[in-house]
Amino acid sequence: MAVFNLVRRNKEYSLIIYEDLCKGCGICVWFCPSKVLSLSEEMNKRGYHFVKLIDESGCTACKICELVCPDFSIGLSEVSK
Ligand code: SF4
Ligand code: SF4
Numbered sequence: 001m002a003v004f005n006l007v008r009r010n011k012e013y014s015l016i017i018y019e020d021l022c023k024g025c026g027i028c029v030w031f032c033p034s035k036v037l038s039l040s041e042e043m044n045k046r047g048y049h050f051v052k053l054i055d056e057s058g059c060t061a062c063k064i065c066e067l068v069c070p071d072f073s074i075g076l077s078e079v080s081k
Helices: 027-031 064-068
Strands: 002-008 011-017 037-039 051-053 074-078
Touching: 002 051, 011 051, 027 037, 027 064, 064 074
Parallel strands: none
Antiparallel strands: 002 011, 011 074, 037 051
16 A cells, blocks of 8 residues: 655645555546556556556645546545644
């Protein structure tokens, strides 16, 4: 699991990638408006090239990746203070 802590629009978010749930379909990579996702060269334990965040600063926390992932492998949660 990879976790990235982001502050956007005065709110804190965690972008979480469940690498071993990812099937490497690339849907989130294609839909990400900021083009900050990519498929890894490495494989996860299921034998898929999992998604990774390649530019943390470019992520706007828009949640589109979460909405389009069919396998619930990527998502954002708002961190409450
Ligand atoms: S939250 Fe938006 S900008 Fe960030 S990785 Fe997902 S789709 Fe891309
Ligand atoms: S995170 Fe979801 S949409 Fe993105 S490549 Fe993996 S399975 Fe596909």
